[in-house]
Structure formats: C-alpha cells, structure tokens
Amino acid sequence: MIEVPPPYRSFASDNVAGAHPAVLEAVIAANEGSAAAYGDDPYTAECEARFEAxxxxxxxxxxxxxxxxxxxMAFAAMLGALRGPVHAVVCTEWSHAHMDEAGAPERILGAKLIDLPSADARLRPEDLDAVASLRSGPHHAPPGIVTITQPTELGTLYVPDEIAALCARAHELGLLVHLDGARIANAVAALGGDASALRAQTSEAGVDVMSFGGTKNGALGAEAVVVFTPELATGIDHVRKQVTQLASKTRFLAAQFNALLDDDRWIALGGHANRMAARLHELTHDIPGVRLDGPPQVNSLFPCLAPHMIEPLREWSFHWEWDSSRGQVRWMTAWDTTDDDLERFAAGVRAAAMALPHDDPA
Ligand SMILES: Cc1ncc(COP(=O)(O)O)c(C=O)c1O
Structure with a gap:
C-alpha cells in the first residue's frame, strides 16, 4: 500500500490528458451557424493556410x-502513387503502425509491413540496404515505403541530418518516406522550438508525407496528413473517404488545429510536456530501486523498477508495463502535467521503493 495521495493527472500516456481550453473555445466558436460540409468551409481553409505558412x-x-x-491514409496515398504490385511498408519493430494498429494497414490496404529490429526504435540508412534486395522476384512483397516515427515510440529522436540521410538513401532505392509525427510537437520543441526546426526534420529533410499529431498535443481528437511531394496528393480525397477518415463536419477538426497552431501554441505545449518529463527524471532518478538512463529527450521515461515496486505503483497510479522481463515501465507527461503532479508521483515512487528493502534492477 502506498500511503501518499496519487497525482491528479495520470502518467500513463499523453493522450489521457484532456483538451486545451483554447481548443475547446475554438470548437465552440466554430459551432456558430452553419458551414459547408466535408472541408469546404472557412475553418478548413484557414487551417490549410496555417499549415502552408x-x-x-x-x-x-x-x-x-x-x-x-x-x-x-498516408500509406494508401503513397501506395496508390506507386502503382505497382502490392508494395510493403518498412518500419521498426517498435512502430505504432506495426505494434499498435491492430493490423489496420495490412487489413485495409493489403500491404505487408516489414518490421526491422531496432534497439532504439530508429532506422539507419544501412538498414534499408537489407530490405532493398527483397525487391526482386514474384515471391516477395517489394518495399515501397519507409515509415519512421519522430519522436520514436521509445522517446528517442532523429536529428534532421539523420532524417535527411535516411530519406536520401530511401529515395536512391526508389522508396517513399513517411514520418509518423503523432508527437511532432515534442520533437520540434526539443530540436529548436520553432517552424524552422519543424521544416528541417520533415519537408526539408526529404520526407514525402507526414502524419501531424494534434490529439496528444491538446486537441480533442484531430490529426493531419501533410503531403510534401505533390504527385502523392493525387486522389487523396478519395483515399481519405475510402479509409473512412472524411469528416462531414470537418470544421471542428480544423478549429482544433487552428487553436493549436495559433501563436505556436502547439510548440509551447510540446515543450511543457518535455520539461515536465525532465523534471520527473530529476525527482526520481536517484530513488533506490529506480534505474533510469540519462534525462529524457522528449516527454517519456522508461525506468526499470525493482520487482516489489511495479504492481503497487501501477495500482496506485496506473501506467503501462513496457518490458516485463526487465521490470521496465513507461511514464509519460503531457501538455497539462503540473509540478504538483510530479511531486506527488515522485512521492509515490519513493514510498513504493521504501515498502521493502530495495532490490536494484539488473
Ligand atoms: C507513434 C504513434 N503514432 C500514432 C498514434 C495514433 O494513434 P491513435 O489511432 O490512437 O490516434 C499514436 C498513439 O498512441 C502513437 O503513439
């Protein structure tokens, strides 16, 4: 039993956070009167202009x-443009597309995912050479797309030059590059904190299409597919409808992004989540029974905990086990994490550690 009060906010994920008040206000403002459906409305036009800017x-x-x-939807647009036999999508073994989408790309697109091993959830240009040879012969699904995640599912980052090198190699091999930016705000905040940092790791690095996250950043629920390579946008409206992502009341999705993109709020919120994770690291890294690598790059920590701590701590304030063979869990901060949440959570970790003589995780 941990006798200290649990934090108000959960450290299980950044999508357990609510929506930012500015997003809610924007949605309420967009509720005024009627607007054309399916994206033909002024809020969506404003959103598109904001992304272009x-x-x-x-x-x-x-x-x-x-x-x-x-x-x-991004894969569908890219695979459609490849117009060949069924093409495969190359990813890491940690990628959300592979691990956490219930096989949606395979089921909806009929595309094979090739998940490459990666200790830090990042791909390197040389990793692509291994799959390039799979292109020949009728027995194999030829790779057509490489998808990377920034920041990765393990909280690691690519610097822009690494993305550029990966894109260059992929393009040499005839592969298109997709970037899953479900947490792109955290990466941008960590790597410069302005629009030029965003461009450097996406459009200027050679990425063809990206998924741009809003939900984890403070939206109610909104994401964007951004296409940089014009040929890949051909037919995108049909693709979106076919993969069931066309909202009749698109104005409410657009309003959410308009609030996030306004005055770089999205970067400020991502930066806040990152700073909260850094502070959580400071508060917990020297607690006996907690083994943490260096400070986090973005908004997630992956500590290995002494065995006696894991279940009491998860019962007290739920979070995910990551690798049970190593006693590894994930703690994640969000745009709304407060100093008080951190202090309370760290107090719980300390209490869990002291519940039994500590057993340093190997
Ligand atoms: C790396 C990554 N990509 C994409 C997603 C989007 O998932 P969802 O379909 O739940 O919005 C997530 C959510 O956890 C994620 O972590």
Whole structure:
C-alpha cells in the first residue's frame, strides 16, 4: 500500500490528458451557424493556410479523426502513387503502425509491413540496404515505403541530418518516406522550438508525407496528413473517404488545429510536456530501486523498477508495463502535467521503493 495521495493527472500516456481550453473555445466558436460540409468551409481553409505558412511552401493537408487513420491514409496515398504490385511498408519493430494498429494497414490496404529490429526504435540508412534486395522476384512483397516515427515510440529522436540521410538513401532505392509525427510537437520543441526546426526534420529533410499529431498535443481528437511531394496528393480525397477518415463536419477538426497552431501554441505545449518529463527524471532518478538512463529527450521515461515496486505503483497510479522481463515501465507527461503532479508521483515512487528493502534492477 502506498500511503501518499496519487497525482491528479495520470502518467500513463499523453493522450489521457484532456483538451486545451483554447481548443475547446475554438470548437465552440466554430459551432456558430452553419458551414459547408466535408472541408469546404472557412475553418478548413484557414487551417490549410496555417499549415502552408508553417512549412513556408505549398503542401496538401487533409484532416483525420485519429492517428491510425492518418497513417493508413498516408500509406494508401503513397501506395496508390506507386502503382505497382502490392508494395510493403518498412518500419521498426517498435512502430505504432506495426505494434499498435491492430493490423489496420495490412487489413485495409493489403500491404505487408516489414518490421526491422531496432534497439532504439530508429532506422539507419544501412538498414534499408537489407530490405532493398527483397525487391526482386514474384515471391516477395517489394518495399515501397519507409515509415519512421519522430519522436520514436521509445522517446528517442532523429536529428534532421539523420532524417535527411535516411530519406536520401530511401529515395536512391526508389522508396517513399513517411514520418509518423503523432508527437511532432515534442520533437520540434526539443530540436529548436520553432517552424524552422519543424521544416528541417520533415519537408526539408526529404520526407514525402507526414502524419501531424494534434490529439496528444491538446486537441480533442484531430490529426493531419501533410503531403510534401505533390504527385502523392493525387486522389487523396478519395483515399481519405475510402479509409473512412472524411469528416462531414470537418470544421471542428480544423478549429482544433487552428487553436493549436495559433501563436505556436502547439510548440509551447510540446515543450511543457518535455520539461515536465525532465523534471520527473530529476525527482526520481536517484530513488533506490529506480534505474533510469540519462534525462529524457522528449516527454517519456522508461525506468526499470525493482520487482516489489511495479504492481503497487501501477495500482496506485496506473501506467503501462513496457518490458516485463526487465521490470521496465513507461511514464509519460503531457501538455497539462503540473509540478504538483510530479511531486506527488515522485512521492509515490519513493514510498513504493521504501515498502521493502530495495532490490536494484539488473
Ligand atoms: C507513434 C504513434 N503514432 C500514432 C498514434 C495514433 O494513434 P491513435 O489511432 O490512437 O490516434 C499514436 C498513439 O498512441 C502513437 O503513439
């Protein structure tokens, strides 16, 4: 039993957080009167203009309800443009598309996912060489797309030059590049904190299409597919409908992004979540029974805990086990995490550690 009060907010994920008040206000404001359906409305036009200003160049933006839908829609647009036999999507073994989408890309698109091993959830240019040889012969699904996640599912980051090198190699091999940016705000906040940091790791690095996250950043539920390579936008409206992501009341998705993109709020919120994770690291890294690597790069920590701590702590304030063979769990901060939440959570970790003589995780 942990005798200290649990934090108000959960550290289970960043999508357990509510919506930012500015997003709610924008949705309420967009509720005024009627607006054309299916994206032909002023809120969506404003949203598209905001994305173009952010990237400083023409882009095609289509809004979706969720991140799985954004990824599936992005792959569908890219696979459609490849126009060959069934193409495969190369990813890491940690990728959300592979681990956490219930096989949606395979089921909806008929595409095979090739999940490459990666200790830090990142791909390197040389990883692509191994799959390039799979292109020949009628027995194999030829790779057509590489998808990377920024920041990754393990809280690691690519620097822009690494993405550029990966894109260059992929393009040499005839592969298109997708970037899953469900938490792109956290990556941008960590790598410069402005629009140029966004461009450097996406459009200027050679990414063809990205999924741009809003939900974890403070939206009620809104994501965007941003297409940088114009040929891949051909037919995108049909693709979005076919993968069931066309919202009749698109204005409400657009209003959410308009609030997030206004005055770089999205970057400020991502930066706040990152700082909260750094502070949580400071508060917990030297507690006996907690083994943490260096400070986090973005908004997640993956501590290994002494065995006696894990269940009491998870019962007291739920969070996910990550690798039970190592006693590893995930703690994640969000745009709304407060100092008080951190203090309470750290007090619980300390109490769990002291419940029995500590057993340092191997
Ligand atoms: C890396 C990544 N991509 C995409 C998503 C989007 O998932 P959802 O379909 O739940 O919005 C998530 C959510 O956890 C994620 O972590």
């Amino acid at each position: 952010l990237f400083g160049r023409p882009v095609t933006v289509r809004l979706t309800f969720n991140g799985t839908g954004a990824n599936v």
